[in-house]
Amino acid sequence: MAKTLTLVLMDPPYEKETTTTGFRIIESALRQGHNVKVFAYEGAVNLTMKDQQPHPNPVKGTTVEQEQHPTTKDWVAALFRMGSGSPKLEWINCGLCVDERGAGNWIEGPRRGGPKELAEWVQATEATLVIPTK
């Protein structure tokens, strides 16, 4: 039976394996038919920043095209395509966290929110997992 998972993420991109573990959790939950609501808190609001760009790899001597360097915003966009209908992916970027980081230019999909929305999600969903940062 389809249920809904509220997932709180905190780590910024390119720092911890928790980012990709979080994405694996979202992907698996969606694939298994569950809805996912992501609350991006603190550094995690940077995961969806639109200005992220892939880069070449001078050590390996690869170009941008050859390297196909992943960006977290592209991965999140792919997760949004998975969760565009039923099951559904929703994503809130904590507004105050966005403001203090100047991280307001993000890809299509996430919306701005705060503790009010998180409290509502926790009440309304079957499970909540918090993945904190250290």
Added chain:
Amino acid sequence: MGKYVLIESRDPFDSADCKNFRDLASGLAKGGNEVAFFLTQNGVLPARRGCAAEGSLAELGRSVSVLADEFALRERGIDADALVEGVRPASIDALIALIMEDGRKALWH
């Protein structure tokens, strides 16, 4: 009694707090709760047979179900047949099934 999934992303070589998280799992099990202990990220490092920390994980495995993230194992070159006794490889899908189980509380460490 309750059901829990404790997700361990840290390893005892880096974090002294791992012992407290294992003790929490044992304490919950001793209290009659059903506990799954899911190792992921560097949390799978002590699951390699022969490592200095294997005793504590094997001991934990006697009271709770200890699972190790298949991807994290493969990522670190730890073969499924080289795991500490009592540790079983498990997929991320299995973790989701646990998290989404009615009434099971999920904690990340």
Added chain:
Amino acid sequence: MSKKVLSIVETAYRGTLEEQDDTILWLNHALKNNGLDVAVLLRANAVNYAVRGQDASGLRFGEGALAHPPEIDKDVEALVRKGVKVFLVTEDARERGIPDEKLLPGVEKLGRAQIPSLFQRFDQVWHW
């Protein structure tokens, strides 16, 4: 009926000077304001949040001053006043040499062995 959530706070002084708050205590206070029934368990280094007399004033970088330094002990007291139950792990305080008389009076002390039974009182347990 509101879900009952226990928020375990482990990490201490993470970004508290930049934020002028501990962001996890802050979030839990905001969740309480929004109707969620939260309680807080301070463990590991975060037991120091219950120590009276914290003072992070005086930080200045050239002309840039920290106008409102964090006052985590007062934030813990504010949580208690708000009706949030705040617990603290006694062994963690003892290991860090924190004497009982330095701890805030509104914080309830419990031993590590009591944590599993504490969990039973909550629908969800979050570990920050």
